[in-house]
Amino acid sequence: MTGLLGWSSRWLRLLRAPSPGRNALYRPVDRARHRLTLLLLGLLALAVAASVATAAVVLRSAHAEAQAAAAHLRPVAAVVLSAPEAPPGPAVSPGPVPGHGRAQVSWTALSGRPVTALVFVAIGTQPGATIGLWVNDADVPTHAPRTDAELRIGAFTVGVGVMIGLSLFLAALHMVAAHHLQHHAEALWEAEWERVEPWWSGRTPGPPG
Structure with missing residues (x-):
């Protein structure tokens, strides 16, 4: 739960931050991170919609099955x-x-x-x-028909399960993509440092061209 809250708070901070296109301090990798965050936010919204739709379908199907069973x-x-x-x-x-x-x-x-x-x-x-x-119909004792409350609880449980599963998948996807971007950013930093370090340490007379 703490990890998901931290993940959400980072998204909110990025959304409140200036757009990468208007901030000269943003590097290309920062713009890529921003786009990744927006993409994942969109996917999370789709996950919520999918969870609600799944719960609705399950509830409708359960109602139909309960009515068919109650007829007997x-x-x-x-x-x-x-x-x-x-x-x-x-x-x-x-x-x-x-x-x-x-x-x-x-x-x-x-x-x-x-x-x-x-x-x-x-x-x-x-x-x-x-x-x-x-x-x-055969006069054999059986369970009472399921109530509307039981059907709704069952559909809600399925919807929550779908939402949790999709959220975990998106969290894992975000971690993999963020790790890849971080690795790329470190490689770029190392390359830039190799270019600047001789001048910064005084081993060369002027700044790199």
Whole structure:
């Protein structure tokens, strides 16, 4: 996080700085750095747009899938037939849930026939109590449909993940490009120093031509 904040602050300082074209002290490598910063800022803006678009697409797709799944689900009122415990055999309802045990419950199918299943029920539920269940077309207990809040959280998480991934990629790209420019600047400085050093140290009578 500190690295990203420092990266952003350097960009803001460069944007507030005078344009390289109007500053005679700017070297060609400084102009290249400025252009690189502007390019990366543009790419970062595109990354934000891509993240928002991805989240929107994921949310729209999740809504469509949830609606299609909800068309095959229905709530039922099931009567608890036994106290919650841990009988042999797996429960068919989603679970396990802390504070819940498996119990036999019964409800009426759309065809009118009674259906019995082993599901997870809150500990302390007495036989004869009525609980709510979600079942599919085959009258098998299943998870409740996902809520809008869950769908939005999922889409937001995907969007944030895309943004983080693209930001890390751009940060790495910036580091590589900045290293290349720095290496180039050092090479230019060394070449210029080799030209000026004899005059600066007094080994030659006049400044370099």
